[in-house]
Amino acid sequence: MSQPATRSYWLVKSEPDAFSWDEQVASDIEPWTGVRNHQAKKNLATMKMGDLAFFYHSNKGREIVGVVEIVREGYPDPTAESGSWVCVDVKAVGPMPRPVTLAEIKADPALADFGLVRQSRLSVVPVSAGHWDHLCRAAGWKG
DNA sequence: GCCAACGTTGGC
């Protein structure tokens, strides 16, 4: 299977009490709505079809639990009255064989400048190809 | 439950 050379990688956060990985798997394709931060919005708007994202459980769990694929690029978030916020559609690709916890990420010098650590409140974070590969290896993920 | 980081609001 060929991959676009320009594929980008991301991490999206969700509180499992609000929307969990299990719910993502159950519905397969889900609109990623509710982002109300301008930097996160910019990241959503930058996503392209075929980009991959880590699915991270914030607050409870605090670990990367799965991988999703962007299957629809940025469009107006229907949950925003103003119409000026953006969402994308994401599809469940698979669960991490071994979820990677925030504690592990913080303890790993190779991930010292990972956006998840550097900007802890940002809910949509770009991931470099190097960090992506590193985290996939740590998770036992064979993409 | 507390607190740090950070975004937003509103007075001036």
Next chain:
DNA sequence: GCCAACGTTGGC
């Protein structure tokens, strides 16, 4: 345009 007050996120 500055800045203090306040609200939210999210880790601990």
